[in-house]
Amino acid sequence: MRTRAQQARRALLLLSPALIVLAVVIGYPVLRAIYLSFQADRHLDPDTGVFVEGGFAGFQHYLYWLNQRCMGSDGLATTCPPGVLSTDFWPALTNTVGFTLATVTLETILGMIMALIMAGNYKGRGLVRAAVLIPWAIPTAVTAKLWQFMFAPQGIVNSVLGTDIMWTTDPWAARFAVIIADVWKTAPFMALLILAGLQMIPKETYExxxxxxxxxxxxxxxxxxxxxxxxxMVAVLFRTLDALRMYDLPVIMISPSSNSPTAVISQLVVEDMRQGNFNSASALSTLIFLFIFFVAFILIRFLGADVSGTGEQRAAKKEAKRRQKREAKAATVQMGAS
Incomplete structure (x- = not known):
């Protein structure tokens, strides 16, 4: 016990610099965003004609996003006029979830196929691996512009298919174009993670x-x-969390507007901040954080995504106990026979 305590203190001492950096870089901004989400925006005081702090707003900003309410001149959520919707939160959330389901499913299937190809034993395997990983190495902004040119009205896609589809303006075509571009870029990432798992399988098992x-x-x-x-499962977890935070691909490829048919929830945060609504943007950021945390919990808890590696340790311990029981039972049988 004393040795374990010494090892724990030594490990904590070695990890403390990294933990301090993470607390400053990640912990403080998260806590600051949560604090701002409960504060009203600065507004113009009609009596004095100067901007004043809004003060505590409670859950008003959260109601603004979730209940499609309007923001009043005092920085607090209020009822919208008849027929007026204040935000595009629910359509953007629908787009985000739809993109995530479609892209992660296709990338998992294609990633498995590419990983099996890269794991084969043949000449030129290194060249194949390098070629497969090229799309993932290209910056997202370059990928978005590349596919924007390809999906242009007179682009290569319409020329090859012999169609005149408006890929960047038609709602369903634009969503389909974003899915294709995202799958093309990030399927190699899935293939790389799956390939690492394939290389851990003993060849004797296949023999x-x-x-x-x-x-x-x-x-x-x-x-x-x-x-x-x-x-x-770890690859699916990482890719799902990354897809839920999608921003640059639909913004550059289609449109940065929150009214775009491909708008995602991250776009709403950026647009709200550009309009100076930092507190409501913080509330939306907190909602995104909670939603991604919930999805990660579901994947880890129910789909068995073993991020920490403790699952393998538990499985190894169970297998060792089973082996000991079998050996003890065999020894008992031998003693009885003798």
Whole structure:
């Protein structure tokens, strides 16, 4: 126990610089944003004609976003006029969730296929891996402009398909274009993480399966998929959290306006800040943080995404206990036979 306590203190001492930096860079901005979300915006006092601090606003900013309420001149949420919706929060949230489901699903499937190809043993494997990872290495802004040119009315996509689809203005076509561009860029990232999991599978397992007469599909379904599942779940977790924070691709490729058919919730935060509404933007940032935290909890709790690696340790301990029980049972049988 004393040795463990010394090791814990030494580990804490070594980690303390990194923890302090994280607290300053991440912890303080998060706490500051939460504090601002409960403060009313500065507004013009009609009596004095000067700007004054709004003071404590409670959950008014959260109501402004969630209940589609308007912001009054005093910096507090109020009822909107008939037929007027104040924010695009729910449409943007729908776009964000839709993009996340579509892109993560397609990237997982394509990433698995690319990882299986890159894991093969053949000539030119290094060249294939380098070629697959090129889209992921390209900056997102460059990717957005590249696909914007390709989806232009006279672009290569319409020329190849022989169509005249307005990819950047038609709502459904614009959403489809953003999904294609995002999948093209980030599927290699999924492939890289899945490839790391594939390389951890012992080759002897496949050799034993081939000796037993297992087909390639049986090897994939009964060996590859179960053993690569921890790495696959971590890849899905990271990619899901990244997709929920999507901002630059639809902004550069389609439009920076919150009224755009591809607007996501991160766009609302930036646009609100540009208008000087820092407190309501902080409230929306807090809502995004809570939503992403909830999604991460669901993925870790119910889908088995083992981020810390403790799941593998627990599985190894269970397997060791089972082995000990089997050995003890075999020893008991031998003693009885003798």
């Amino acid at each position: 034993a399966a081939r000796v037993d007469g297992a087909s390639r599909w049986q090897q994939f379904w009964l060996i590859t998929l179960p053993l690569v599942r921890p790495a696959l």
